Amino acid sequence: MTRPDRLRSFATMTTTPSVLTRLGRDYAFVLPGFFISLFAFVLLVPLFTLALGTAVIWIGVWLLPLVLLVAAGFAELSRNRVRLWGGRLDQPAYRRGGTGINGSLRYLTDPRRWLDLLFETLIAFPVRTLTFVVSVAWTAGALGGTTYVLWGHYLPRGEQEYPLAAGMLEALTGGAIPDAVATSYAVESVVNLLIGVLFLLTLPAVMRGLALLDASTTVAALGAGPAPGYPMPAGPRVA
Template identity: 40%
Template structure:
């Protein structure tokens, strides 16, 4: 179970950085171009294209969240342009949707988060594997005449034995904490993704529930009045 969890978390954070780089590289230049050309009206259709592109990256992230958690990840309901709308309103429909801007925001802020959640676990895995196997490959490294002051400070002398002992200790500590680091990195990235890409679904669902419950209360409230009027007519 732990190994499977580690594998899912590692795959999520490891693949997250390339996707974040591609998404950021595609979206940010288009946003800048949209702002720069909005005065000549080319920027509006270009901004729509940018938002649709950000939506595509958001859908990819929702698939990754489902693979990470093993649970269904709801997709917000994007309003579709109706057939009766004019051409300009159909083009600008994504601009008027709040989730489109959340998708765009995620494509921008995801990059620095993905860098942290990629680098930190990679460093921890490197310390784990490198430290635990230093006894084997450390002897092949050229040492020269220079002494390692860090080894001398910690171990008292810079010898092959002391280096192997110290790096093995580092590897053991990294091994004992790699699960926490890997799990925390995946959780951080997933929390940001869920907050920007799925929270609107809960709001939409609450609004539908309130609307449904309100309609049900209205029906129940009107039912006694109808029966009462019927009873009155029967008595007469």
């Protein structure tokens, strides 16, 4: 290998993130997203409902611009989280507001802000709930299975002391293994260890897929692009 080849190889090794680094980045992106979306959902939905309910007496008309501004703030947070994770997301263009009440009402004519509200209330929360639940369940399966031998003995037992291993061995061997062996704690621990190792080995790929699902949804909904009925200006403008 020539010296330039060695230098390129070293540069690749030093710039390519390790599996653990990438896994930590995916965790840092996926797990907080659920709590952020939960907070956005419980804040925006009541505010929007209140604005609609009081629109007939004009209070809601003045409240709607505030709702859209809050939604745009959460949307910008979502964009920044994608960028910190390593994704590319261009800044979209917003229509500028103005001073006074009439200027605030101009926010109501911006389709981009309504898209932010739609994303943060009806899209982000279900998607991030799914990614959070799967990530926690997969992590629990990996950690619980690999450490079962340390704590499994303290679990309360029913009539059959270790049903997981016994049921699997019964299905695989047709009852050829004696019950004394199939229902032993050692066999149960080995079965849980194998399951935990399987979850552990697939954990980086699962977390990467969940992070990609969240990021791709965010980019598709909140990335730069002409909103319906609104021509894209030469440069991004954020009010």
